[in-house]
Amino acid sequence: MELNSIKPADGAKHYKRRVGRGIGSGLGKTAGRGHKGQKSRAGGFHKVGFEGGQMPLQRRLPKRGFKSQSLKYNAEVTLTALEALGLAEVDLLALKQAGLVGQIAKVVKIIKTGELTKAVKLTGIGATAGAKAAIEAAGGSVA
Structure with a gap:
């Protein structure tokens, strides 16, 4: 084994996906984002648990109890x-x-x-x- 022949294991490295680079790439036009909507737009995302303005599940459910960390x-x-x-x-x-x-x-x-x-x-x-x-x-x- 020589230093110039060392390679990473198969599957350890992979190329970065290049989106929006034409039809032939399979990720052209909409670049894998689908059509319209908040997720398709630049900067259009939201916090975890956001349900489009609907009252989120963690706020709809009743809260009960408390568990002390000192236990x-x-x-x-x-x-x-x-x-x-x-x-x-x-x-x-x-x-x-x-x-x-x-x-x-x-x-x-x-x-x-x-x-x-x-x-x-x-x-x-x-x-x-x-x-x-x-x-x-x-x-x-x-x-």
């Missing part, structure tokens, strides 16, 4: 998952390393789903009232 930093861990983890002391870093919460999680809360038999000490992690009672009943603590 992605919150995470939940069940008592079952805590039992399976099998650590005596649990903090945010331990949960992230175990893969129970996402890496971007900032606030973690233990929820009462399942059973807990082992004593677990939580540091820097919240718990619901029911989960806190279950953890303390198993001999653990929530700090």
Whole structure:
């Protein structure tokens, strides 16, 4: 292989379409724009979702609800998952390393789903009232 023989792969490059260059090109006269109307004219275009002056779909439909962007930093861990983890002391870093919460999680809360038999000490992690009672009943603590 020589530097002067290197070529791009087949189909990687293609010629720019030249419109309005006569009948033989297949794109003469109207240059592929059809006849008349806003789309056929120079500078004649409109924003996304424009429906020719008719009330656009996104404005016709009713709006409901709101999803907070801060929710992605919150995470939940069940008592079952805590039992399976099998650590005596649990903090945010331990949960992230175990893969129970996402890496971007900032606030973690233990929820009462399942059973807990082992004593677990939580540091820097919240718990619901029911989960806190279950953890303390198993001999653990929530700090």
